[in-house]
Amino acid sequence: MRGAAKRAVAALLAGGVIGGCGGGGGDGGSAASTPTAGPPPPASQNATVYQNSLTLGSTSAVSLSVVAGTSTTNAMLVSPVAAPLLSPGNNPLLSTHLAANVPGAGIACVSAVSNSIGTVTGVNAGVDVKSVAVLLDNGWSVSAAPFADWAAFSASGAVFNGWENCGAKAEGAPSPSSTLNVNADGSFSDNVFDGNPSTTVTTINQSFTAAQAASLLSDAGYLDSSQSPVPQTIRLKLFHNAAQQTVLVEEGIPVSGATDQNPGFIAIYFQR
Numbered sequence: 001m002r003g004a005a006k007r008a009v010a011a012l013l014a015g016g017v018i019g020g021c022g023g024g025g026g027d028g029g030s031a032a033s034t035p036t037a038g039p040p041p042p043a044s045q046n047a048t049v050y051q052n053s054l055t056l057g058s059t060s061a062v063s064l065s066v067v068a069g070t071s072t073t074n075a076m077l078v079s080p081v082a083a084p085l086l087s088p089g090n091n092p093l094l095s096t097h098l099a100a101n102v103p104g105a106g107i108a109c110v111s112a113v114s115n116s117i118g119t120v121t122g123v124n125a126g127v128d129v130k131s132v133a134v135l136l137d138n139g140w141s142v143s144a145a146p147f148a149d150w151a152a153f154s155a156s157g158a159v160f161n162g163w164e165n166c167g168a169k170a171e172g173a174p175s176p177s178s179t180l181n182v183n184a185d186g187s188f189s190d191n192v193f194d195g196n197p198s199t200t201v202t203t204i205n206q207s208f209t210a211a212q213a214a215s216l217l218s219d220a221g222y223l224d225s226s227q228s229p230v231p232q233t234i235r236l237k238l239f240h241n242a243a244q245q246t247v248l249v250e251e252g253i254p255v256s257g258a259t260d261q262n263p264g265f266i267a268i269y270f271q272r
Helices: 146-156 210-217
Strands: 047-055 062-067 076-079 089-092 095-098 105-111 129-136 159-163 178-182 188-194 202-208 222-224 232-240 246-254 265-271
Touching: 062 129, 076 129, 089 105, 095 129, 105 265, 129 246, 129 265, 146 178, 146 210, 146 232, 202 210, 210 222, 210 232
Parallel strands: none
Antiparallel strands: 047 062, 047 129, 062 076, 076 089, 095 105, 105 129, 159 178, 159 265, 178 188, 188 202, 222 232, 232 246, 246 265
């Protein structure tokens, strides 16, 4: 259920939109191959570089650049590799979410076609905003001791705000997509909003045992087959910066390989 359950029905954003891209309909798009090297990002005074980013469908770090939009041009995500919903070079961005108090970390989203992936029957109908990359600059590094970190979060009852699809909601301005609560026994719940928190029409309560959490934190990840016919491997990675802030990155990659049609998902969580 990870990823698919997190997607609320999204219209074009009234707030948070940084480009004029519109959503699509239908299942168009070509399959994306394994990321391959491409042209380096162009130099730009308006570009911010995120050296340790993660794209859809890959667990390898890649350096991405975000070029600020102008009154006449879209903001761009510049990628040196091909990935689901991304081409090498410039990619128009629909929106981003960057936490004001957590420097150098955020998520980038594009306009993309809706399809049967990203839906939960009877809950939502798919989206036209897709997360394509978690943005992390060189101030962030993956935790060297994720299980010890998780134990500390368990002891403190840590709570995180999840952002997927840049918090796009049909009901209004972007807002967190979920709340992740770490429990004392190492299990956790992720209460996913189908709507803004102030106008939530449905809350999907997802619970994961301590054993499942350990699998998510492992290099191998957790195999989830709940969203047939596209089983996916889900990983939960912890990243720290020099100020000892932590972000969680959750990523689902279809076991058959991520494609434009079945890209999986990627999300970032900021600690409260």
